[in-house]
Amino acid sequence: MPFQYKDEVTIKFAGDSGDGMQLTGNEFTGNTALTGSDLATFPDFPAEIRAPQGTTAGVSGFQLHFGSRRIFTPGDRCDVLVVMNAAALKSHLNSLKKGGILIANIDGFDHKNLRLSKYPDGDNPLQNGSLTDYELHALPIGKLTREALRESPLGTKDKERAKNMFVLGFLYWLYDRDMQSTIDRLNAKFARQPDILQANLLVLKAGWHYAETIETLGTRYRVAPAPLPAGEYRNIMGNEALSIGLIAAARQLQLTLFYGSYPITPASDILHHLAKHKNFGVKTFQAEDEIAAICAAIGASYGGNLGITGTSGPGLALKAEAIGLAVMLELPLVIIDVQRGGPSTGLPTKTEQADLLQALYGRNGECPAVVLAAHSPSDCFDTAMEACRLAVQYMTPVILLSDGYIANGAEPWQFPTADQLPQDWKVKFRQTLQADEVFLPYERDEKWVRPWAIPGTDTLTHRIGGLEKEDGTGNISYSPANHEYMVKVREAKIAGIADDIAPQTLTEGVENGDLLILGWGSTYGAIRSAVRDLIAEGHSVAHAHLRHLRPLPRNLGDLLRQYRRVLIPEINNGQLVKVIREQYLLPAVPFNKIQGLPITSAEIKIAALSLLS
Amino acid sequence: MTDTKIALKPKDFETDQEVRWCPGCGDYAILKQVQTAMAQLALRPSDVAVISGIGCSSRFPYYINTYGLHSIHGRAAAIASGLRMANPNLSVWIATGDGDCLSIGGNHFIHLLRRNFDLNILLFNNQIYGLTKGQYSPTSELHKITKSTPVGVIDHPLNPLSLALGADASFVARSIDRDGKHLQAMLLRCEQHRGSSFLEIYQNCNIFNDGAFELFTDKATKADTALFVEQGKPLVFGTEAQYGIRLDGHQPQRIDLREGSFSADDLWLHDETDLYKAQLLARFFDDPRTTPNALPRVFGILYAAQRPCYEYDLNEQIAQQQAQKGTGNLDELLSGNETWFIA
Ligand code: SF4
Numbered sequence: 001m002p003f004q005y006k007d008e009v010t011i012k013f014a015g016d017s018g019d020g021m022q023l024t025g026n027e028f029t030g031n032t033a034l035t036g037s038d039l040a041t042f043p044d045f046p047a048e049i050r051a052p053q054g055t056t057a058g059v060s061g062f063q064l065h066f067g068s069r070r071i072f073t074p075g076d077r078c079d080v081l082v083v084m085n086a087a088a089l090k091s092h093l094n095s096l097k098k099g100g101i102l103i104a105n106i107d108g109f110d111h112k113n114l115r116l117s118k119y120p121d122g123d124n125p126l127q128n129g130s131l132t133d134y135e136l137h138a139l140p141i142g143k144l145t146r147e148a149l150r151e152s153p154l155g156t157k158d159k160e161r162a163k164n165m166f167v168l169g170f171l172y173w174l175y176d177r178d179m180q181s182t183i184d185r186l187n188a189k190f191a192r193q194p195d196i197l198q199a200n201l202l203v204l205k206a207g208w209h210y211a212e213t214i215e216t217l218g219t220r221y222r223v224a225p226a227p228l229p230a231g232e233y234r235n236i237m238g239n240e241a242l243s244i245g246l247i248a249a250a251r252q253l254q255l256t257l258f259y260g261s262y263p264i265t266p267a268s269d270i271l272h273h274l275a276k277h278k279n280f281g282v283k284t285f286q287a288e289d290e291i292a293a294i295c296a297a298i299g300a301s302y303g304g305n306l307g308i309t310g311t312s313g314p315g316l317a318l319k320a321e322a323i324g325l326a327v328m329l330e331l332p333l334v335i336i337d338v339q340r341g342g343p344s345t346g347l348p349t350k351t352e353q354a355d356l357l358q359a360l361y362g363r364n365g366e367c368p369a370v371v372l373a374a375h376s377p378s379d380c381f382d383t384a385m386e387a388c389r390l391a392v393q394y395m396t397p398v399i400l401l402s403d404g405y406i407a408n409g410a411e412p413w414q415f416p417t418a419d420q421l422p423q424d425w426k427v428k429f430r431q432t433l434q435a436d437e438v439f440l441p442y443e444r445d446e447k448w449v450r451p452w453a454i455p456g457t458d459t460l461t462h463r464i465g466g467l468e469k470e471d472g473t474g475n476i477s478y479s480p481a482n483h484e485y486m487v488k489v490r491e492a493k494i495a496g497i498a499d500d501i502a503p504q505t506l507t508e509g510v511e512n513g514d515l516l517i518l519g520w521g522s523t524y525g526a527i528r529s530a531v532r533d534l535i536a537e538g539h540s541v542a543h544a545h546l547r548h549l550r551p552l553p554r555n556l557g558d559l560l561r562q563y564r565r566v567l568i569p570e571i572n573n574g575q576l577v578k579v580i581r582e583q584y585l586l587p588a589v590p591f592n593k594i595q596g597l598p599i600t601s602a603e604i605k606i607a608a609l610s611l612l613s
Numbered sequence: 614m615t616d617t618k619i620a621l622k623p624k625d626f627e628t629d630q631e632v633r634w635c636p637g638c639g640d641y642a643i644l645k646q647v648q649t650a651m652a653q654l655a656l657r658p659s660d661v662a663v664i665s666g667i668g669c670s671s672r673f674p675y676y677i678n679t680y681g682l683h684s685i686h687g688r689a690a691a692i693a694s695g696l697r698m699a700n701p702n703l704s705v706w707i708a709t710g711d712g713d714c715l716s717i718g719g720n721h722f723i724h725l726l727r728r729n730f731d732l733n734i735l736l737f738n739n740q741i742y743g744l745t746k747g748q749y750s751p752t753s754e755l756h757k758i759t760k761s762t763p764v765g766v767i768d769h770p771l772n773p774l775s776l777a778l779g780a781d782a783s784f785v786a787r788s789i790d791r792d793g794k795h796l797q798a799m800l801l802r803c804e805q806h807r808g809s810s811f812l813e814i815y816q817n818c819n820i821f822n823d824g825a826f827e828l829f830t831d832k833a834t835k836a837d838t839a840l841f842v843e844q845g846k847p848l849v850f851g852t853e854a855q856y857g858i859r860l861d862g863h864q865p866q867r868i869d870l871r872e873g874s875f876s877a878d879d880l881w882l883h884d885e886t887d888l889y890k891a892q893l894l895a896r897f898f899d900d901p902r903t904t905p906n907a908l909p910r911v912f913g914i915l916y917a918a919q920r921p922c923y924e925y926d927l928n929e930q931i932a933q934q935q936a937q938k939g940t941g942n943l944d945e946l947l948s949g950n951e952t953w954f955i956a
Contacts, residue, residue, distance in 0.1 A: 225955070230954075231954070232948070233953055234949045235951070244946055247941075247943075256699070258695065258698060258699060278934040279941045281940070283927060285694075285698060285927075292688075292691035295684070295694075299692035299695025300699040302695070303698075322685065322688065325688075418943040454700070455660075455661075455680035455696070455700065455703050456660055456700055456703055461658050461678055461680050461681075463674050463680075463681035465681075465683025465684065466667075466684060
């Protein structure tokens, strides 16, 4: 059988929540990484917990994009779609490319499944000729699994559970893979359940052999290794990278990490990750509500810990007043907002970037805080480190924006070693006074930063609070001139951070050109892929992606002015574009998609081409 | 806290800030007793943190020469919880009012008590919103005329001690601004108790709710309306100790010892470790102005018991995890369980 080499492939696994599609996808991903491909993944969880089996609401998906070139997104459209039942086909067929491979489990297309997924009576899409645009492989996966396990002592239910291994074996054959990584993992996972282990191995191999035997598969595929920098890699999801970044930052700052949080999708995984790492001295606190979560973090920072809270949009709204308090107190605090569709409860499991203006401005009074955004799963690590650094070095709240797409997405990460992390971050608390010196809690250094003096420190007793205060002493002050001065000082401190961040660089393209695409957050991969294509096609396009949204990099205005047009794609109704227009008086053009879904690189290309013509 | 006792005077806990409560406000008396108690307890000022929310009482931190944080409305409990977790060696005091603690901060209050953080909560209950100039509060009595209730309060008043016991508070007490000696004794017990010590202090707001607790302080009425409980002592009150409380089944009964049907031996003996009895005592909540032969209002320690504190358990878990797994290898964390090499 001939091998066909592909530059990139996107596969989606879809089935009922109970079909094990996340596991299958992750397993195939782990195996793919070992081949040296670059890759990105994204799980598509059902919107409802315990949605009825067999319905479209209960479909769970997992998408993997891998290739011999650099991969920046989980892929726009799929080359291969695996559907374990009719509902999965119904939900995901529109993501399969024309001519793509469709692997369908016939057993998931019985009367019951067809009815539950609302196909018209007597109409089976596998049989009615509606799928002729695709390379359809309809396999009786359930039946084949049961046959492979005829001798197994397992009960019917347990046998049924192994059917995802059949899919995996089938795909391993199709992509010419070495199955050893999965065999090793099964051995480890089921070391104490020999019957289950045996069943999984049998079905995995049955899938492989079946693919090898049937005549319908005309081609097998190979994907060459990608030109990734040499080194050691791991796979990482956004929320995990963020958690590790927080722990690493606390280590480098030599502070105890305190994380106060209230369960909320899609941020809860940060709490789960951190709670597992108590041995790093991490203190996690599941508070009674969002407000308590941030207030406890403020209390912890006041006490000398690195206080952090994490939430999603609705929670950020609840925390607004407390963020204002932290701005007034000038204490370090990191607030993580893993954005989701809004407003109100909105679309909890879907992604959106619509909290930018809330993060920048959503508080009473003149209330400047630093705002950062992570752009990919692994970038969550660096952005978390940066958030902690700025919070502590500038005694300020820092809002870190992530989103559901990054939080649950995964990609290979060339992780640093501990000794590659910054070594000069150790925090200096204010400890002592000179003879005759009176302690001034709001005395500022040349960067407008006040000292961090924590309770328990001898001779530095002082009072702070949310009321306007006199500069220096921190005593309550209602003086008109002092208030204006303090508002300006708090603003100047945050604005001055622009001197302490890297100038904005280009991700792709060169300076001076027809079009700059400016992005922030999770649109990174789609923009970068689109810009690479456009450059390859001969267009004069560049890509810049912001990590620092407040303050903005000093050189950003000059950079933007080097292009005839500036395009700003966002998964919202146009937020960064407002800021850029206001800040630089530039006619930046918005491109917006507000469907709870990522923007695809194809969509960005179309938007860019319309400005280039 | 250091073990070395230092000789301190209440003056050592005064700040240079001008105290800005209305002249005659009950807060002055409480401030003085707290400063005295802190000196008495030989607390090092730098080991003490006073956390408050918003309201007249919440100005408290500015007037005590310790660490202090005047925060936002209702949130002192949550901030103090975080501070205790960050540094369990501090002596942490929350100064709060009936609006701050029981209305906007009600949620944090019950969860603080249930977690039993080792700190002191001083609830200045004046049954009115003072700072915002005279609206009724969650503890205001029914039918009260205030700025926001010109034809009378129709909100059922909250019973703070019952709420606290309902949230499984480990220490519940009541005192009053005008009785310095009693207040002093209660403050000392608060600090000595390991866990959340909840002390409700009746505080007179002479501007917006003057005399709210007068019956409990006025010489003529105090003895007949207030019952000061002491551990192991019978529940006796009245100008000539002529009244007592006995339990008729689970029903508290006010008896007149002069009638001769019962003697002092029949009276309920106070046991501050008895949760069931504490819940009954907290329910002595009649308004003596409107209820004849009311059960007296109880002052003193209704309940005090030992149970685990969140912050100590948290540190214990961390220590256990560290003993089991070591103090965390950053390289292992960064690399995770599965890596691969790209050549
Ligand atoms: S308004 Fe009432 S509680 Fe407030 S300071 Fe004046 S007297 Fe005291």
